[in-house]
Amino acid sequence: MGYKLHQMQKSINNLQQTMETGFNKVETRLNNLDNKMSQGFNVVVEGLNHLNNRLNVVSGQLAYLYLLVQDNREKQENLGKAISNIHKMMLIKEICTLQAELEDLRRFPDESPRLALKTATNTRLFLSSQAMQSTPQLEAELLLNTDVSIQGWAVATATEAHLLLQMGQHQEAKGILREEVEKFKTLAHNWGNSLIKEDNSSLSTAYRFSASPFAEYITPERVTRIKDISPSDLSLDRDQVRRRKNEANVEFEMSYAQERYPKSWIQQQIAIAEYLDGLSELLARLESLEAFADLCQSRNLKSSKEILPDENTPSGLYLLPAN
Structure with a gap:
């Protein structure tokens, strides 16, 4: 029995040593990968x-x-x-x-x-x-x-x-906002392009959300916000917008529409609209903060607190004069 226990302990030690060697090799490779990724x-x-x-x-x-x-x-x-x-x-x-x-x-x-x-x-x-x-x-x-x-x-x-x-670090704040807003806009446009794109060109537009199947769920204001992060829709003039809306409505009125665009598809589109609307709103908030930073610098404020409501101010909407 003592001999068997000794042999078992020896096998366990060999197994442990083999595993430690393997883990050390994996760790070395991971460290090399980290070092390469860190360059640049x-x-x-x-x-x-x-x-x-x-x-x-x-x-x-x-x-x-x-x-x-x-x-x-x-x-x-x-x-x-x-x-x-x-x-x-x-x-x-x-x-x-x-x-x-x-x-x-x-x-x-x-x-x-x-x-x-x-x-x-x-x-x-x-x-x-x-x-x-x-x-x-x-x-x-x-x-x-x-x-x-x-x-x-x-x-x-x-x-x-x-x-x-x-x-009072206005220039530093403006620099950060300028860089981050541009990156955020790129990301929003990428997601807008990807989620709005459809195989059917008549529906490959943010204006499809204004069609009759979505009237109960998606407001016109939300469609406008989504349009702001859809590069393919930003350059459209009034006539082109009207045409895109008409094409989407016609598509949903076709005889095959109920089969091709079932309730599950409609719900998916509502979810897409909500997600893209959130992206558009966040981008708009960052852009408004960028304008606020410009205002603080133009007025040469020592601190933005000089024109912001304090903790004792009743909640509500306040207008900040440019001059």
């Missing part, structure tokens, strides 16, 4: 670099799991959802970190906002990178993760710009 970046925030490297390592470590379940479609789908949840948690963690910094700043308003500003910068860079890497597709998990990245990116950008404006 001249200016990178330290926190962002760390998070991106960790995300790449996690992805590389999990990739081998697909090989283990390659013959089982159901297990592949479950594994994909698990990895997606890990990704989502990392995105939400960044947003929560920023929220915690802002809450700390609210509680101690006399403290320097530099730490909150640094966190906002880190969050903006990380989430914008994640959002820009997403390939536009009509797939629920991808839409969800991308939406978390996009909304967090917009919030972090607005937060960073507001903190800079409060510190």
Whole structure:
């Protein structure tokens, strides 16, 4: 019995040594991959670099799991959802970190906002990178993760710009907003192009959402906002817009329409409209903040707080005069 235990322990030790060697090789390859990916970046925030490297390592470590379940479609789908949840948690963690910094700043308003500003910068860079890497597709998990990245990116950008404006750093705020608005517009247009495109050219337009099947669900104002991130619709004149609307209405009145465009398709289109409307609204908010930064600079304010309502001001709409 003692001999058998000794042999078993020896086998276990050999197995452990083999596994450690394998893991060391995998780790070395991952580190080499990280080093190659890091080249070419001249200016990178330290926190962002760390998070991106960790995300790449996690992805590389999990990739081998697909090989283990390659013959089982159901297990592949479950594994994909698990990895997606890990990704989502990392995105939400960044947003929560920023929220915690802002809450700390609210509680101690006399403290320097530099730490909150640094966190906002880190969050903006990380989430914008994640959002820009997403390939536009009509797939629920991808839409969800991308939406978390996009909304967090917009919030972090607005937060960073507001903190800079409060510190009187108008030029710095304008530079960040100019860069981020352009990137955000590119992303919105890419998603608009992808989700609005249809095989039937009569419906490959944002104006299809104004047709009769959507009258109960999509307002004209929403159609206008979606049009603003649809490059193919932006250049249309009034007659061309009228023609696109008529073509869409005619298509839905054809005898085959009910079979070709069932209720499930209509619901899918309503979801697309809601998603694109959210993108358009976020872009509009960032553009309005860019205009606000211009106003602060033109008036040479020491802080944006000089023209913003304070905490004791009743909620409502306020007009900020240009002069």
